[in-house]
Amino acid sequence: MNIEPIKLTAEQEKLRGVAKSSLYVQCYKQVVSQMRDKGIKFPRDKRGTNELGINVTKLATWCAFKDRATLYNNSTIRKALPGDIRDIGIEDQEPKSIIEKKHENLVADQARDINEQGALILTLNARIQMLEQQLKEKDSIISNLEVSLAGSEQTVKNHMECHAEQIANSILSGGRTFERA
Incomplete structure (x- = not known):
């Protein structure tokens, strides 16, 4: 033919x-x-x-x-x-040897693994960025709470000083300084 x-x-x-x-x-x-x-x-x-x-x-x-x-x-x-x-097709194409087939399969597997690892790296990088953003938000909340705590401590300290002064004045004036009703 x-x-x-x-x-x-x-x-x-x-x-x-x-x-x-x-x-x-x-x-x-x-x-x-x-x-x-x-x-x-x-x-x-x-x-x-x-x-x-x-x-x-x-x-x-x-x-x-x-x-x-x-x-x-x-x-x-x-x-x-x-x-x-x-x-x-092309005539007389030489069949691939087992070694060539294994090599091609190995290369294909490695390429697939590299692609999967690349996708995993991208996913992990996105997760890291999200966690870093959450960390910044938490740091901001902590900073605000520290400022609020310092203000509250100052208010409590002022009230304690005022109360101690009232007690000292009461003792110096001979007792009660509160008016009776």
Whole structure:
């Protein structure tokens, strides 16, 4: 099961501009349709130089493009290609080893832990700020109470001095100084 490359007629070869662009989009869609129908995946880039991971020269040949730049220059194809690669896949993708899978899982777990710890730190920082605000409010209340207590102590001291003076005057004047009714 191989892809049947698209063959352009002489008339199609002569097309230019928007008409040629539309033809290329149709050719691309036909090739992708063949790939889906036959279960063929995109050819893999064996050198690893293509950012999409596919052999664009081979794909361009299948689609009857004059060069592979059409895959990048045609906006419709450029937008559709990554999604089609994701849906169809790339041939001969080497299965990941157990070590690679464990490493990826470890990295994912560590990233999740870091995110959770970051969220916990934010929560704790918010709690610390709230407690600091409560502490400031309590300090303000304590300060007000200390001022009030000092005022009350002064009032009590003044009353005690006044009372002691009254008692001293009473004793000096020979007894009672209170009038009888």
